Amino acid sequence: MPLARTLFESWQVHDHHLFFGERRMLTILIVDDSKSARMALESVLSAYGKCRMVKNGREAVDCVESALKKGRRYDLIMMDIEMPEMDGHTAVKAIRNLMEAHQVPPEKYPRVIMVSSMKDSHNIMKAQFEDPVDIYITKPFQEQTIVEALTNLELIDTPWAEDECIKC
DSSP, X not given: OHHHHHHHHHEEEETTXXXXXXXXXXXXXXXXXXXXXXXXXXXXXXXXXXXXXXXSHHHHHHHHHHHHHTTOOOSEEEEOSSXXXXXXXXXXXXXXXXXXXXXXXXXXXXXXXXXXXXXXXXXXXXXXXXXXXXXXXXXXXXXXXXXXXXXXTTSSOOTTTTTTOOOO
């Protein structure tokens, strides 16, 4: 128990962001109707922040709205496409509308990664150009794919990001 208490005491909040020591922790919303997919994403993403998991787009919109009303926001949303109640395409648009309604500057919008087993060009193009999402990843995914996506979105630094560059 002393270790758990020490770890808990290491978490700090500054300007609505979580920190673990010097490292900023992300606030992540995982949206998928498949429990196994949610658990797989959480197992990868929990190393980078605090994860909240919901089963459909309607619950995702409600979570984002609740956070905004409390002056908080999500850094990252991992969104499935096909879900009951509200699909991922509709949820992303509703979340963008909420951000606009709460006058959140576009640079503070959550980054959205669409994660789906749908590999057809129609859904990929719709996600990239109509919704818009930042990255589209197909299931099944590898942990390295998620880490690369987070790095490309500049949400995390990887140990090799700068240190291993060859200097000319």
